[in-house]
Every structure is written in structure tokens, then in C-alpha cells.
Amino acid sequence: MERIAVIGQSGMIPEHVRLLAEEIGSEIAKRGAVLLTGGGSGVMEAVSRGAKQANGLVVGILAGDDKQAANEFIDIPINTGLGFDYRSVLLVHSADAIIMIGGGNGTLGELSAAYMNKKRVIIVENSGGWSNTVKQIAFEGCYLDERRTVEIQFAKTAKSAVDLAFQSIYNPVDPDKNTGLIGD
Amino acid sequence: MERIAVIGQSGMIPEHVRLLAEEIGSEIAKRGAVLLTGGGSGVMEAVSRGAKQANGLVVGILAGDDKQAANEFIDIPINTGLGFDYRSVLLVHSADAIIMIGGGNGTLGELSAAYMNKKRVIIVENSGGWSNTVKQIAFEGCYLDERRTVEIQFAKTAKSAVDLAFQSIYNPVDPDKNTGLIGD
Amino acid sequence: MERIAVIGQSGMIPEHVRLLAEEIGSEIAKRGAVLLTGGGSGVMEAVSRGAKQANGLVVGILAGDDKQAANEFIDIPINTGLGFDYRSVLLVHSADAIIMIGGGNGTLGELSAAYMNKKRVIIVENSGGWSNTVKQIAFEGCYLDERRTVEIQFAKTAKSAVDLAFQSIYNPVDPDKNTGLIGD
Amino acid sequence: MERIAVIGQSGMIPEHVRLLAEEIGSEIAKRGAVLLTGGGSGVMEAVSRGAKQANGLVVGILAGDDKQAANEFIDIPINTGLGFDYRSVLLVHSADAIIMIGGGNGTLGELSAAYMNKKRVIIVENSGGWSNTVKQIAFEGCYLDERRTVEIQFAKTAKSAVDLAFQSIYNPVDPDKNTGLIGD
Numbered sequence: 036m037e038r039i040a041v042i043g044q045s046g047m048i049p050e051h052v053r054l055l056a057e058e059i060g061s062e063i064a065k066r067g068a069v070l071l072t073g074g075g076s077g078v079m080e081a082v083s084r085g086a087k088q089a090n091g092l093v094v095g096i097l098a099g100d101d102k103q104a105a106n107e108f109i110d111i112p113i114n115t116g117l118g119f120d121y122r123s124v125l126l127v128h129s130a131d132a133i134i135m136i137g138g139g140n141g142t143l144g145e146l147s148a149a150y151m152n153k154k155r156v157i158i159v160e161n162s163g164g165w166s167n168t169v170k171q172i173a174f175e176g177c178y179l180d181e182r183r184t185v186e187i188q189f190a191k192t193a194k195s196a197v198d199l200a201f202q203s204i205y206n207p208v209d210p211d212k213n214t215g216l217i218g219d
Numbered sequence: 220m221e222r223i224a225v226i227g228q229s230g231m232i233p234e235h236v237r238l239l240a241e242e243i244g245s246e247i248a249k250r251g252a253v254l255l256t257g258g259g260s261g262v263m264e265a266v267s268r269g270a271k272q273a274n275g276l277v278v279g280i281l282a283g284d285d286k287q288a289a290n291e292f293i294d295i296p297i298n299t300g301l302g303f304d305y306r307s308v309l310l311v312h313s314a315d316a317i318i319m320i321g322g323g324n325g326t327l328g329e330l331s332a333a334y335m336n337k338k339r340v341i342i343v344e345n346s347g348g349w350s351n352t353v354k355q356i357a358f359e360g361c362y363l364d365e366r367r368t369v370e371i372q373f374a375k376t377a378k379s380a381v382d383l384a385f386q387s388i389y390n391p392v393d394p395d396k397n398t399g400l401i402g403d
Numbered sequence: 404m405e406r407i408a409v410i411g412q413s414g415m416i417p418e419h420v421r422l423l424a425e426e427i428g429s430e431i432a433k434r435g436a437v438l439l440t441g442g443g444s445g446v447m448e449a450v451s452r453g454a455k456q457a458n459g460l461v462v463g464i465l466a467g468d469d470k471q472a473a474n475e476f477i478d479i480p481i482n483t484g485l486g487f488d489y490r491s492v493l494l495v496h497s498a499d500a501i502i503m504i505g506g507g508n509g510t511l512g513e514l515s516a517a518y519m520n521k522k523r524v525i526i527v528e529n530s531g532g533w534s535n536t537v538k539q540i541a542f543e544g545c546y547l548d549e550r551r552t553v554e555i556q557f558a559k560t561a562k563s564a565v566d567l568a569f570q571s572i573y574n575p576v577d578p579d580k581n582t583g584l585i586g587d
Numbered sequence: 588m589e590r591i592a593v594i595g596q597s598g599m600i601p602e603h604v605r606l607l608a609e610e611i612g613s614e615i616a617k618r619g620a621v622l623l624t625g626g627g628s629g630v631m632e633a634v635s636r637g638a639k640q641a642n643g644l645v646v647g648i649l650a651g652d653d654k655q656a657a658n659e660f661i662d663i664p665i666n667t668g669l670g671f672d673y674r675s676v677l678l679v680h681s682a683d684a685i686i687m688i689g690g691g692n693g694t695l696g697e698l699s700a701a702y703m704n705k706k707r708v709i710i711v712e713n714s715g716g717w718s719n720t721v722k723q724i725a726f727e728g729c730y731l732d733e734r735r736t737v738e739i740q741f742a743k744t745a746k747s748a749v750d751l752a753f754q755s756i757y758n759p760v761d762p763d764k765n766t767g768l769i770g771d
Contacts, residue, residue: 036294038286044548069295094278094295100312100336102222110220111253111278113297116312116336118668120495120516124488125309128284128300139548140518147512148488152284152300164548172536180412180507180532228732300486304676304700311672323732328699332672334692348732352724364596364691364716404662406654437663462646462663468680468704470590478588479621479646481665484680484704493677496652496668520652520668 037068038094039200040130042146043078044139044164052078052137052162057085058193059134059159064091066201071096071130073122074105074112078136083108096129098122124148132156132200134190137163150179150187155203157188157196221252222278223384224314226330227262228323228348236262236321236346241269242377243318243343248275250385255280255314257306258289258296262320267292280313282306308332316340316384318374321347334363334371339387341372341380405436406462407568408498410514411446412507412532420446420505420530425453426561427502427527432459434569439464439498441490442473442480446504451476464497466490492516500524500568502558505531518547518555523571525556525564589620590646591752592682594698595630596691596716604630604689604714609637610745611686611711616643618753623648623682625674626657626664630688635660648681650674676700684708684752686742689715702731702739707755709740709748 041059048056060082063070070086072079074095083093087108095109098119105112115122123141127133127148133156135146143165149156158166170176170189177186188203190196225243232240244266247254254270256263258279267277271292279293282303289296299306307325311317311332317340319330327349333340342350354360354373361370372387374380409427416424428450431438438454440447442463451461455476463477466487473480483490491509495501495516501524503514511533517524526534538544538557545554556571558564593611600608612634615622622638624631626647635645639660647661650671657664667674675693679685679700685708687698695717701708710718722728722741729738740755742748 038295092295094297096297102315111222111276111295112313113278113280114312115309116670117309117673120492120519121489121669124492125299125301127488128298129296131286139550140515140552143547144512144515144519147508147515150508151488151512168540172540179511182507184508301489302484304679304703305485305673308672308676323734324699324702324736327731328696328703331692331696331699335672335696356720356724363695366691368692406663460663462665464665470683479590479644479663480681481646481648482680483677485677493667493669496666497664499654 037201037204038071038129038131039063039068039197040071040126040133041078041082041136042073042126042133042138042142043082043136043162044142045073045075045077045079048077048081048137049163053081055159055162055193056081056136057088059136059196060085060091061089062193062197064089066197068201069094071126073097073126074109076106078138080106080108082136096122096126120144127152127154130154131204134159134196134200135166138165147179150184153185155185155188155200155207157190157199157203159193159196160189160191221385221388222255222313222315223247223252223381224255224310224317225262225266225320226257226310226317226322226326227266227320227346228326229257229259229261229263232261232265232321233347237265239343239346239377240265240320241272243320243380244269244275245273246377246381248273250381252385253278255310257281257310258293260290262322264290264292266320280306280310304328311336311338314338315388318343318380318384319350322349331363334368337369339369339372339384341374341383341387343377343380344373344375405569405572406439406497406499407431407436407565408439408494408501409446409450409504410441410494410501410506410510411450411504411530412510413441413443413445413447416445416449416505417531421449423527423530423561424449424504425456427504427564428453428459429457430561430565432457434565436569437462439494441465441494442477444474446506448474448476450504464490464494488512495520495522498522499572502527502564502568503534506533515547518552521553523553523556523568525558525567525571527561527564528557528559589753589756590623590681590683591615591620591749592623592678592685593630593634593688594625594678594685594690594694595634595688595714596694597625597627597629597631600629600633600689601715605633607711607714607745608633608688609640611688611748612637612643613641614745614749616641618749620753621646623678625649625678626661628658630690632658632660634688648674648678672696679704679706682706683756686711686748686752687718690717699731702736705737707737707740707752707759709742709751709755711745711748712741712743
């Protein structure tokens with residue numbers, strides 16, 4: 036069973052980002068993957084709502100010890116007691132592929148941890164926050180440093196983001212030979 | 220959804236322990252709780268087999284980054300990349316109640332972490348290893364030190380162990396006033 | 404005793420970055436603070452060499468379990484066994500202030516963890532890598548997201564970076580009221 | 588530079604345990620090793636006081652983020668932000684050898700983590716708590732399970748405990764062939 040993590044900011048999110056997140060959650064569920072998130076509000080809640088509406092299974096990797104801190108769409112809360120920062124690293128370890136929507140500093144940390152762990156990240160363009168910024172500043176447009184550890188991909192739509200996530204799981208890029216997969 | 224962790228040794232286990240673990244897994248699943256384990260062999264595998272035979276949901280909290288390291292009955296592997304020792308602590312944080320069967324040193328560490336986190340542990344008597352030893356040496360027969368943080372309970376059968384686990388979730392003991400719940 | 408962490412890339416570093424790191428290490432030691440680093444090569448080694456030449460004390464927070472992995476200037480290796488990603492988060496927790504020199508993706512992750520933990524980071528300008536990029540893209544030039552958690556500062560010289568680090572320790576910014584401290 | 592961890596309970600400790608811990612701290616310092624502890628009260632404070640009186644260097648691996656939580660004899664507080672349980676595991680990773688004095692449940696967890704990581708532990712006999720109990724119940728008197736991962740040693744005096752700790756560092760036991768080193 037594939038495990039796709041969706042990362043993005045908590046709190047208030049714009050309407051178009053909420054709709055995007057819900058569609059991504061729905062697509063992940065329809066294709067039979069488990070959705071992983073940090074279990075919080077904002078993007079995490081919207082994507083989880085979408086997954087549940089499509090009868091998916093949603094796991095929330097929580098920072099603290101209170102399972103009530105999970106949003107209402109989490110089926111299985113995993114309490115780490117590690118705090119938000121270590122938790123972000125843990126979330127990445129359990130993901131077969133990662134989709135990034137918008138995002139503040141916490142999401143940036145998850146992106147960095149994903150890259151370090153050679154995990155594919157698909158960034159949804161024009162979804163705000165660090166998702167808007169990374170492309171402009173990434174090394175060669177898709178790497179977080181000169182090591183070219185793993186290529187970040189960019190998607191324009193919910194559907195293409197999930198396509199790329201599944202594609203990366205079934206055709207994993209050889210981390211020693213990145214050959215330029217291209218997002219939509 | 221309740222989350223019940225079952226802890227016990229990996230590797231070869233005696234036949235009566237295997238049957239006991241399978242029955243416990245089955246009981247957990249029949250009553251609708253999620254089973255959490257470390258995802259490995261031995262007790263972890265037997266309890267997971269039992270849960271799957273009863274159509275339960277099984278989460279494996281793995282030490283490393285390889286999801287193939289999970290036994291075949293794990294529905295959702297959570298890879299921590301933390302190693303066995305930190306992983307054992309993490310497993311405890313996510314459990315609403317814990318059942319202990321047999322057990323070597325790793326299980327002892329999980330018991331200790333559970334006690335520190337005020338988690339109820341039900342030890343199945345005569346299941347071998349540390350499960351046999353703790354009762355003799357525990358402070359007042361049921362505590363791991365003079366702090367009396369949370370009372371360890373003992374069960375004689377698979378069914379009574381699961382009964383006590385659910386009972387502890389629905390009637391959590393006030394950690395500041397342990398009033399002597401008694402196992403079977 | 405103040406604890407100042409210096410973060411930056413491992414491996415080969417340009418000569419001017421090496422000299423800068425050595426001077427920063429030396430300044431930290433002369434003023435009586437403990438130097439914390441990840442214990443590796445590159446910037447971590449250069450800053451440690453500088454600190455030892457000024458008779459300082461150097462702690463290396465290592466990813467793995469081998470204390471021989473520390474560079475030769477580490478007085479006290481702390482082995483975490485956590486891997487590089489969790490280790491980066493841990494390093495930040497122990498620092499009273501942080502100086503960032505150059506830096507690849509690992510340094511970016513440390514910067515993000517520092518910001519999440521409300522730790523002051525002073526970035527040395529024109530030292531390469533993410534140190535060159537952050538200023539252009541940070542929110543309002545000094546924040547990693549709209550939360551304005553803690554202001555990142557920028558320094559042009561080794562001495563002013565260490566000045567700002569000590570200043571932030573003795574006059575900690577109220578995280579709830581960032582009033583615009585200005586680097587040189 | 589050798590790193591010797593001393594583990595034992597926090598809070599009130601009997602006078603003879605306090606004196607024992609101080610003497611062990613002093614011996615560690617006189618022989619030039621760094622003392623590692625959890626940085627708290629009780630045994631941790633007494634051993635640190637002893638080390639400082641002999642001009643030693645003391646590192647405290649703290650559970651939380653407040654460096655003021657360290658006792659007054661800690662030279663270098665390492666804040667982990669991990670909580671007491673994960674912190675106990677971390678402490679063990681950084682120790683070249685471990686001396687155990689008395690001890691409640693937290694110390695038991697550290698003993699278990701040490702054994703899992705093949706770290707030599709020397710238990711001071713008659714120092715109370717789990718230090719009194721382990722010998723009676725350990726497998727073959729010195730192992731925490733049938734794996735015989737690493738032999739626990741026992742010492743009757745402060746001096747012999749430190750002797751055994753240094754001896755284990757310079758003549759590490761081959762974990763694959765435990766040949767029965769004998770304490771005093």
C-alpha cells in the first residue's frame with residue numbers, strides 16, 4: 036500500500052488552496068494509497084477531508100501526546116511526543132512520495148528533510164508560500180543544493196501532482212543518476 | 220478508534236506464546252481497535268496475523284527506513300529511521316493501552332517507557348521472558364519504582380488481557396490516585 | 404557559559420569561507436563561549452580549528468554512533484545515533500545563538516528548525532549557498548514565513564556575526580514583539 | 588577523551604548514595620574523563636559535584652529546552668527538547684561506559700537502552716533501587732535477555748566501578764564473544 040504524504044501550512048488557508056488540497060486528498064484515496072499528514076489544520080485538514088470523502092485511509096503523525104489534537108478526518112493518529120520539528124522529520128521517513136502545497140517554515144523544513152532522505156517531492160505551483168518561492172531559487176531550478184540529491188518536481192494541477200507521486204513510486208529515480216523527469 | 224500496542228520479543232517464540240499472541244490480535248481486531256506493534260517477527264508477527272484473520276487494521280512502527288522490513292501482516296508501516304531504541308519509545312507514545320507477552324530486553328525498555336508515560340501495561344502471565352519476572356520484582360508487585368506512576372496489571376488469558384486493555388481506555392486510572400484495579 | 408552553534412556545509416569549501424569560519428571560531432572562543440557544531444568537515448571543521456587555536460571548547464553533535472567520525476578539533480563528541488536529519492534539529496535545541504556560513508540543504512534544514520524554535524540565526528553575507536539566497540527570498544527580508552517568529556540577522560564580517568550572536572543572548576528579542584534589531 | 592555516563596535516580600537520595608556518587612564523580616574527573624549525566628538532581632547532581640570538586644568537565648543531556656534546568660555543576664548543558672524518555676536513550680549513545688547507582692524506572696530504561704546498544708554498564712551493588720534488583724533477576728546473573736548482548740558488571744566500591752569503566756573502554760569486550768570479565 037503506497038503512502039503519500041501531503042505537507043503544507045496549518046491555520047487559515049485561501050479557498051483555492053483548500054479546494055486544491057481536497058482534490059489531492061480525494062485523488063490519493065481513489066487510487067488506493069494511504070494519506071499521511073501532520074494531522075493538523077489548514078492544508079492537512081483539507082487534504083484529509085478530501086481523502087475521507089473518497090473513502091480513503093488517513094494517518095496523522097502528531098507532534099504531541101494528545102490524540103484529540105488531530106483533525107476530525109484522521110483515522111489513525113500516531114502520537115510522537117517529539118515536538119513539531121522532530122515530528123516533521125519523522126513524517127518524511129514514512130512517505131513513499133510527498134506532495135507540497137503552499138507552506139510556511141514548517142513545510143520548508145519538511146522539504147529539506149525529504150531532500151536529505153532522497154524522497155521525491157512534488158510541489159504544486161501557485162499554491163502560495165514556499166511552494167511559490169522554491170522554483171525561483173532552487174539550484175538548476177529543482178535541487179536544494181549542488182549535490183543534486185533528488186530532483187524536485189512541479190505540478191500545475193491536483194491530478195498531475197498525484198500522477199507524479201505515483202509515477203515516482205513505481206519508477207523510482209536512481210538517486211545516483213537523475214535523468215530529468217519533467218512535471219506538467 | 221482505540222490503539223492497542225502489543226509488545227514482545229522478535230525471532231523464534233514457543234508455540235503456546237504464538238497461539239496466545241494470535242488470539243490477542245484477533246480479540247483486538249474483533250472489538251474494533253487498531254493494533255500497533257514494532258512490525259517485526261515473533262510476537263509482533265503472531266499478533267498481527269491474528270488481527271488480520273479477524274479483519275483488523277495493523278500498524279507497524281519500524282526502526283529503520285525499509286518498509287519491506289515489516290512482517291506480511293502489517294497494513295501500514297510507519298518508518299521512523301530512528302533505530303530500535305528510540306523507536307520503542309515512540310511506539311509507546313501512540314498506544315492507548317499496551318499488552319506485553321513474554322519479552323526480552325527490548326520489551327523491557329518498552330515497559331519502562333510506558334510506565335514513564337503513564338500508559339497502562341497488561342502483562343500476560345506465564346508468557347516467558349520479562350513477563351514472568353516483573354511480577355516478582357516490581358515494587359509492591361505492580362510498580363517499576365517508588366513513584367507508583369501507574370499500576371501494571373496482570374492477566375492470565377488472552378481474553379482477559381484485552382478486556383483489561385479496553386477497560387483501562389474507558390476508565391483511565393487517575394495517575395495521581397491509583398486505586399488498585401485488579402487483573403483476573 | 405554561552406553556547407554558540409555554527410552551521411554550514413561539509414566537504415570542500417572555498418578558501419575565503421574557510422578563513423571566515425576560522426575567524427568566527429576564534430572569536431567565539433576568545434569571548435568564552437562553547438562552540439557547537441555538527442562535528443563534521445568543511446565549515447564545521449574550519450570553525451572548530453579556529454576555536455581550538457584560541458583555546459576554546461568545542462562540542463560536536465554527531466549523527467551516528469562513531470565518535471571517530473568527529474573532526475580532529477572536537478573536544479566532546481556527542482553521539483546521537485539519530486541520523487543527520489534528526490541530529491540537525493537536536494543541534495539547534497542546544498544553541499543559545501546560531502551563526503550560519505554558506506550552507507547546502509542540511510544547513511537550510513537547520514535554519515528552518517532554528518526559526519521554529521525561536522532561535523536567533525545570524526547569516527554571514529556572501530558566504531555562499533543558502534546564506535546568499537535567504538535574504539532575497541525571506542518574507543520582509545528576514546523571516547521564513549508570515550508568522551514573523553524570529554528575525555534572521557545578517558552580518559558582513561566574522562566579528563560582527565559574533566557580536567550579534569552575543570548581543571542576542573544578552574538581549575533576547577521578545578518573540579512576541581520583534582522590534583527590528585539590525586545587523587551591520 | 589573518554590566519556591563516562593553515570594545514571595541513577597533524581598530527587599532525594601540517601602546519604603551513603605550521595606557520598607558514593609560524589610566519590611565516583613571525583614574519580615572520573617581525576618582520571619581525565621568527561622562526566623555525562625542527565626543533568627538533574629539526586630545521583631546526577633551528587634556525581635557532578637564530585638567531578639567539579641576534582642576539576643572535571645561535566646556535560647548534562649537535558650530532556651527539555653531550558654538550560655536552567657541543569658544542576659549547578661553542569662558545565663555544558665545539551666538541551667534536547669525530546670522529553671525524558673527519548674533523552675535517556677540519547678544519553679546512552681554518547682557514553683563510552685556507564686556506571687549505574689541505585690535507580691528508579693528511568694534508570695531501568697537507560698540500562699535497557701545501554702544493553703541494546705552494547706554499552707558496558709557497571710552497577711554499584713547495594714546502592715538501592717534497580718541496582719539492588721538486577722543481579723537477582725538477570726539472565727545468568729549478568730544479561731538482560733538470552734541474547735547475552737553485553738555482560739553487565741557489578742562493583743562494590745566507587746573506585747572499582749570507575750576502574751571497571753575505564754577497563755571496558757580500553758579493552759572493549761567483543762560483543763560476539765563475551766568471555767566473562769569479572770568485577771570486584
